[in-house]
Amino acid sequence: MQVIKDKKIIDDTWQYVADDADLNTGDISVSLTRWQHDKAQLLNSKRKLGIRIKPADSVADIADDLDKVQLIELDFPDFADGRLFSQAWLLRGRYNYKGEIRATGHYMPDQVFYLSRVGVNAFKPENSQQLPAVLANLHDFTVNYQNSIN
Amino acid sequence: MYQYNPTDQTLVDERVAQFRRQTEQFLKGEITEDQFRALRLRNGLYIQTHAPMLRVAVPYGLLNSGQIRKIAHIARHYDKNYCHLTTRQNIQFNWPKLEEVPDILAELATVQMHAIQTSGNCMRNTTSDHLAGVGVDEIEDPRPYCEIIRQWTTLHPEFDYLPRKFKIAVSGSVHDRAATQFHDIGLHLVKNDAGETGFRVLVGGGLGRTPIIGQIIKPYLEKKHLLSYLEAILRVYNLFGRRDNKYKARIKILVKESGLDKFSELVEQEWLLIKDGMELSDERIESIKSHFELPAYQPDAAEDQTFNQHLQENPAFATWVKHNTVSHKVTGYKAAFLSLKAPDSPPGDITDTQLDAIADLADQYSFGEIRSTHRQNFIFADVRQADLFALWQKLDALKLATPNIGTVTDMICCPGLDFCSLANAGSIGIAKEINDALDDIDYIHDIGDLKINMSGCMNGCAHQSVGHIGILGVDKKGTEWYQLTLGGSSENEAAIGERLGPAVAKDEVTKAITTILDVYVKQRLDDESFLDMVKRVGINPFKEQVYASH
Numbered sequence: 001m002q003v004i005k006d007k008k009i010i011d012d013t014w015q016y017v018a019d020d021a022d023l024n025t026g027d028i029s030v031s032l033t034r035w036q037h038d039k040a041q042l043l044n045s046k047r048k049l050g051i052r053i054k055p056a057d058s059v060a061d062i063a064d065d066l067d068k069v070q071l072i073e074l075d076f077p078d079f080a081d082g083r084l085f086s087q088a089w090l091l092r093g094r095y096n097y098k099g100e101i102r103a104t105g106h107y108m109p110d111q112v113f114y115l116s117r118v119g120v121n122a123f124k125p126e127n128s129q130q131l132p133a134v135l136a137n138l139h140d141f142t143v144n145y146q147n148s149i150n
Numbered sequence: 151m152y153q154y155n156p157t158d159q160t161l162v163d164e165r166v167a168q169f170r171r172q173t174e175q176f177l178k179g180e181i182t183e184d185q186f187r188a189l190r191l192r193n194g195l196y197i198q199t200h201a202p203m204l205r206v207a208v209p210y211g212l213l214n215s216g217q218i219r220k221i222a223h224i225a226r227h228y229d230k231n232y233c234h235l236t237t238r239q240n241i242q243f244n245w246p247k248l249e250e251v252p253d254i255l256a257e258l259a260t261v262q263m264h265a266i267q268t269s270g271n272c273m274r275n276t277t278s279d280h281l282a283g284v285g286v287d288e289i290e291d292p293r294p295y296c297e298i299i300r301q302w303t304t305l306h307p308e309f310d311y312l313p314r315k316f317k318i319a320v321s322g323s324v325h326d327r328a329a330t331q332f333h334d335i336g337l338h339l340v341k342n343d344a345g346e347t348g349f350r351v352l353v354g355g356g357l358g359r360t361p362i363i364g365q366i367i368k369p370y371l372e373k374k375h376l377l378s379y380l381e382a383i384l385r386v387y388n389l390f391g392r393r394d395n396k397y398k399a400r401i402k403i404l405v406k407e408s409g410l411d412k413f414s415e416l417v418e419q420e421w422l423l424i425k426d427g428m429e430l431s432d433e434r435i436e437s438i439k440s441h442f443e444l445p446a447y448q449p450d451a452a453e454d455q456t457f458n459q460h461l462q463e464n465p466a467f468a469t470w471v472k473h474n475t476v477s478h479k480v481t482g483y484k485a486a487f488l489s490l491k492a493p494d495s496p497p498g499d500i501t502d503t504q505l506d507a508i509a510d511l512a513d514q515y516s517f518g519e520i521r522s523t524h525r526q527n528f529i530f531a532d533v534r535q536a537d538l539f540a541l542w543q544k545l546d547a548l549k550l551a552t553p554n555i556g557t558v559t560d561m562i563c564c565p566g567l568d569f570c571s572l573a574n575a576g577s578i579g580i581a582k583e584i585n586d587a588l589d590d591i592d593y594i595h596d597i598g599d600l601k602i603n604m605s606g607c608m609n610g611c612a613h614q615s616v617g618h619i620g621i622l623g624v625d626k627k628g629t630e631w632y633q634l635t636l637g638g639s640s641e642n643e644a645a646i647g648e649r650l651g652p653a654v655a656k657d658e659v660t661k662a663i664t665t666i667l668d669v670y671v672k673q674r675l676d677d678e679s680f681l682d683m684v685k686r687v688g689i690n691p692f693k694e695q696v697y698a699s700h
Binding site: 085148 | 308393
């Protein structure tokens with residue numbers, strides 16, 4: 001599957017590993033729960049690591065680990081749950097995270113402009129047909145009243 | 151008033167293009183009903199009982215004559231020749247066609263108007279005092295701060311998918327005419343001991359199903375910290391507001407459940423981290439203030455003698471002046487209400503021909519500006535006393551001079567079951583019945599200041615819980631019943647009305663209201679107001695009479 005990163009369509013090299021699945025090879029992301037549980041093992045495995053955040057998670061809990069991960073995924077259970085917009089802002093604005101912040105799950109292509117303004121720089125759409133729309137919608141507005149954090 | 155710069159104009163133009171695309175995608179089946187719902191609501195578009203309803207933003211109630219003419223044009227070409235004023239100073243169209251809404255928004259953009267964030271779970275239009283800039287009791291003109299907030303809230307990327315809707319009101323005067331105690335955030339311009347003005351910040355007020363009076367979270371906030379403090383509140387709300395139950399999702403529930411102390415602590419922690427990076431500069435405040443400089447008042451306006459002469463010679467004019475005009479901070483001027491509560495028309499409705507006519511009157515008599523009020527009327531804020539007689543005659547011919555502002559027939563009324571898909575009961579019909587029963591204007595004037603607010607359902611769009619008399623339509627096994635409350639107020643002495651007793655049937659509402667008025671007239675002391683009497687005697691004397699007749 002392809003994703004959009006920094007306004008370009010690229011091949012996705014990441015795999016999300018569920019809490020009850022074996023850690024496979026390659027670059028992987030895990031839930032916050034698994035991260036907290038298996039952190040030592042994961043950090044020993046010499047590969048790129050990511051953490052998948054859900055709306056109720058607190059990004060403050062991973063503030064000290066942010067220099068150890070290359071990806072934070074924001075997993076939308078549904079598009080109306082706006083907490084992840086603040087989580088993204090906190091990751092960039094408060095905890096100074098420099099790696100990839102990726103939206104995944106059930107968000108709308110019509111939300112990507114706002115997401116890009118709060119620090120999300122990568123988008124995994126629900127299906128590959130949405131890739132052109134996501135890319136185009138990143139340019140919905142050329143002006144803003146608030147500063148962007150990215 | 152505020153004039154768009156190229157950035158403002160580009161933003162609304164790009165918003166129109168975005169919504170046009172979204173509407174086309176929806177009509178082609180490319181986005182789901184659920185997704186389109188969220189997108190259209192953020193552009194003011196509801197799907198109602200008969201047709202879509204489009205709510206157009208009137209930022210803090212200010213309009214110019216060109217905008218009014220555009221509203222008239224839209225009413226004529228896209229709707230059924232009328233529109234409706236809301237309690238949040240906005241304007242609603244009840245019959246637009248979904249596929250034409252992008253065209254309507256494009257028309258609005260040509261006169262610096264939009265429908266952005268007038269519905270949906272986001273930050274809504276900021277409201278204010280309809281006497282801003284002219285009120286005799288004003289501490290400072292709130293409009294520049296409303297505009298600063300308007301810009302900050304518009305397309306705010308972090309706070310567009312909040313747990314629930316979010317409303318901010320700003321008052322700049324001693325007497326609160328903006329219901330700031332019943333808003334998610336209420337801002338009051340106040341003076342500190344050093345004589346500087348800043349904001350008293352209230353949080354967690356609201357109406358609807360669970361009316362709550364807002365609490366003071368910051369007694370004095372320096373102006374330069376306005377946006378950082380709002381941002382801190384919004385971030386805490388966005389992260390911690392309840393999302394499991396939409397009836398418990400407003401910030402008032404978060405404040406109540408966490409307690410003001412705990413909530414304040416969270417806000418304070420967040421604010422201390424962001425405040426230095428978000429200061430409003432003096433230059434920015436001054437540059438926005440320059441849009442709200444007072445008009446060129448005639449210095450000798452008070453020397454006019456004709457006004458007093460007309461007052462003495464024409465009792466009908468004198469009555470109108472007494473009830474439908476208010477004092478102005480500049481002598482020789484008054485603010486004049488246009489009553490949209492004529493006995494035979496639905497409260498808050500106005501036609502395209504009336505709109506065109508008042509646009510001309512605004513140009514002629516009030517520096518081309520018109521304001522919408524919370525009680526669903528218009529007001530010309532700056533009329534010379536010498537012009538009032540001519541203005542009155544013209545308004546009278548337009549049926550906009552019913553001398554009932556602030557009286558029992560100046561009812562706030564939602565569209566109710568006639569239009570709204572949420573409503574349980576009708577409201578416009580009841581308003582008409584009450585109006586018909588109260589056809590004696592002298593009796594109405596004798597009753598004096600009495601605010602009736604009537605909503606067709608629990609959502610409380612007409613703010614019934616803060617009406618001196620509140621009427622709430624409820625559904626009982628498929629029939630319309632009405633719950634009455636007494637003693638509510640949205641002003642300084644904020645109070646939530648007390649329930650009178652069991653709901654009354656539809657054909658008994660008017661009788662109940664006239665009975666309440668009779669009890670008041672018989673039992674009041676001297677010039678005691680209705681609200682004061684309810685405070686003094688409680689609801690029992692009213693209750694006994696209303697239910698005795700059953």
